[in-house]
Amino acid sequence: MDILSILVEEFKLKPNHVMNVINLLDEGNTIPFIARYRKEQTGEMQDVTIRQLYNRLTYLRNLEDRKNEVIRLIDEQGKLTDELKHEITVAETLQRVEDLYRPYRQKRRTRATIAKEKGLEGLAEVIMAQDVTEEQFKLIINTYIDEEKEVLTEEDALSGAMDIIAEIVSDNAEYRAKIKKIAYERGILVSEAVDKEEKTVYDMYYDYKEPIKSIANHRVLAINRGEKEKKLKISISLNDDEVINFLKDSLVKNKDNVTTTYLYNAIEDGYKRLLFPSIEREIRNNLTEKAEDDAINVFSMNLKPLLMQPPIKGKVVMGIDPGFRTGCKVAILDETGKLLDYTTVYPTEPQNHIEKTKIKLKEFIHKYNVNIIAIGNGTASRETEFVVAEMIGELNGDISYVIVSEAGASIYSASEVGQKEFPDLDVTIRGAVSIGRRLQDPLAELVKIEPKHIGVGQYQHDLNQGKLDEALKGVVEDCVNSVGVDLNTASPSLLKYVSGISTRVADNIVTHREENGKFSTRKELLKVKGLGPKTFEQCVGFLRIPGGEEPLDNTGVHPESYDIARQLLKIDYKNKDIEQLSTQLGVGVPTLKDIIKELEKPGRDPRDEMQKPILRQDVLKIEDLKKDMILNGTVRNVVDFGAFVDIGVKEDGLVHISQLSDKYIKHPKEVVQVGDIVKVRIIDVDKERGRISLSMKQIS
Secondary structure, eight states, X not given: OOHHHHHHHHHTOOHHHHXXXXXXXXXXXXXXXXXXXXXXXXXXXXXXXXXXXXXXXXXXXXXXXXXXXXXXXXXXXXXXXXXXXXXXXXXXXXXXXXXXXXXXXXXXXXXXXXHHHXXXXXXXXXXXXXXXXXXXXXXHHHHTOBGGGTBOSHHHXXXXXXXXXHHHHHHOXXXXXXXXXXXXXXXXXXXXXXXXXXXXXXXXXXXXXXXXXXXXXXXXXXXXXXXXXXXXXXXXXXXXXXXXXXXXXXXXXXXXXXXXXXXXXXXXXXXXXIIHHHHHHXXXXXXXXXXXXXXHHHHHHHHHHHHTOOOOTTOOEEEEXXXXXXXXXXXXXXXXXXXXXXXXXXXSTTTOOHHHHHHHHHHHHHHHTOOEEEEESSTTHHHHHHHHHHHHHHHTSSXXXXXXXXXXXXXXXXXXXXXXXXXXXXXXXXXXXXXXXXXXXXXXXXXXXXXXXXXXXXXXXXXXXXXXXXXXXXXXXXXXXXXXXXXXTOOHHHHTTSTTOOHHHHHHHHHHHHHHOSOSSGGGGGGSTTOOHHXXXXXXXXXXXXXXXXXXXXXXXXXXXXXXXXXXXXXXXXXXXXXXXXXXXXXXXXXXXXXXXXXXXTTOOGGGGSOOOOOBSSOOOGGGOOTTOEEEXXXXXXXXXXXXXXXXXXXOEEEEGGGSOSSOOSSGGGXXXXXXXXXXXXXXXXXXXXXXXXXXXXXX
C-alpha cells in the first residue's frame, strides 16, 4: 500500500509537502510547531489539516500492520493462497481485512465448531457440492452416524452439517460486502417505543422509520440514547427475500438435487441467525461512529471561537455565581485576575434581600473601582441579572454587565487545580472567581477545565470519550499556541498545552519560576528540569517574556530566526520586494512574512481582532418580546439543526438552520460560530415552554 499516494490523493496536496509533514511528525515535532515554523516544508499547511493528515496517516499505518498480521496468521494455518493474499493486500479498510480474516479466525465454540468436532465437515461439503443421487446421499449420511460422537440419527448428521454451511455463508467476505451494500442503499432504520403509553423526550421516535443512507447524524445519536435508556427498540429492516435469493443464486448450482433443500435451509439459517445480526451490529456501529465523528467535529468547531473570545483587558471585574437557597457568590478581581475580596449576597428566593444586595455590591464597586460585572448563566442567573441591572440604573456610572457561560465552573471549583489555586476558599467562591476570569481572559481560564465540560457540544456524554478528548485537546493546543503564552504568569494548566510541554514540565516551569524568580530570557528555559533541547525547540517560539532582556523574546519569532530578524531591523525592509528580500536573507517567504508581522506588532494577540462580548446595562424579560422585534444576540452554541442565541432573556433562542440564511446552507457553521454577535428577528415566542424562535433572514 502506497500511503503517500493515498494521502496526496485524498488531501489534494503536493507529494513533497505531505512527505515533509510525515518526516517532521516521525522526527517528534509537534503539530503547532510544524504549522508555525516549518511553512516552507509544508506549503503553509494549516494546523487543522496537519492534524487530519496525522490521524489518517495513523489509520493507514495501523491498517498496513493489521494486513501483515492477518497474512501471517492465515499463513501459519497453511491456508494462505495467492488470491487471498492479494485481496488482503488491496483492502482499503480495517473492516474489509477483518471480513477476509473472519473464516480463519479462532472462534469460541459455536454450533458449527461442535459439528466439526463430530466429524460432519465432509457431509457439509457433499451438500454444498449438489452432485449426488438420492441413494448415494442416504448411504453417505449413514457413514456419519456415530454414537461415540453423539450423532445418533440422520437428522443429527444433517442438522450439524447445515450448521457448518450456515457459518460458511456468514463468514464469506464477498457475501458480507454485497449485503452491506444492499443495506446501505436500501435498508431502513426502525425505531419503536418500549412502552407506547409512557411520555418521554423520545416521542417522535416511537414509530419512526428512515432510510439508512439519509438519516441525520444527530438523529442517530438521539435514537442511540433512547435505546440506552430503554425507551426505544432499534432495528434495521432489509428485504430479506432479496438477500436470501442473492445467497441462493450464489450457492445453489443444481436446484433439482436431493441436497438442495438442505442447502436452502442452511442458507436461510445462516443469514437470519448469523449473517444479518452481525451486519446489523456493524452498520449500527458505523452509523454511530460517523455520527460521533460529526458531533466531535461540531464540538471542536464550537470550542475554538469560545476559547478565542477576546479578553477584556485592564478592567476590575466582579464575578457573580448566582444561586437561590445558598445565595449568590461574589468575587472581586483586579486587572490581572488576582482575587481582592469576596462575599455572599441573597437577592433571590427564598431570602429576597434585594436592597441589602444592592448596598453590598455598590460598596464593592466604589471600594475597588469595578468596571464590569460578569454573571454566570446557570441557576438564578436572570433573577440575579434583574437586581444587577436595577442597581446599575441607580448608580448612573460607567459600569456594565455581561452574562458569561458557567459551564464547567463547578467542576473547576472542586478540581485539584481549583484547590491548589485557592486552598482556603469555599468551592462556590472559586466558581465566582472562574466566572470573572472567563471575562478577563477566556483562554487562560477555560484551559483549567476538561474541554468536554465547557458546554458547546451535542450528546458529548454519549460519544467515544477517548476520541472526544483527543480532538478537543488538539483544538485547545492550537488556540493556546496561536495566541502565545506569557512565560512569567502562565499557570501549569495553560503551559501544558504549549507545543512540546508535558504536564510534568509545565509544573517544573512554574516551580523554577517560584524558586528563581521571573524568567528574563527564553534561554533560561533550558535550566528547567526535564526540558531538553528538543522540547526547547518545540515550545520556545510560543512562550513570551514581556519586558525581558531580549525584545524578540516577546514576539512569535523563533530564536532560530533571531539573526534574520536583527538583519531586517537594520535595513529598510518595508520598501523592498519580499521575494528579493527572501533571497537576500536566505529565508523562505512564508517565514519572512511571519517575522515582519511580528516585528511590526510585537506581542500581538490574534484574539483582539475577534468580536467583543455584548455589554448590557438593562434587562429584557420574555414578556417584553414581540414578534418581528429585532435584537442583537450572542451565539452560544451551534448544532446540526441550528444555532442557539443569547438575546438577553432567561432562555436562549433557536435560529433553525432554515432561518439562518436567505440562501441554502448544508450546515449552520457556514453562517455562524460560537461567540458571534448577530442580529436576529423574533418569529415566535412560546412563553409557557420558554421557547423562542428566531430568524436571521432578510435583516438589513
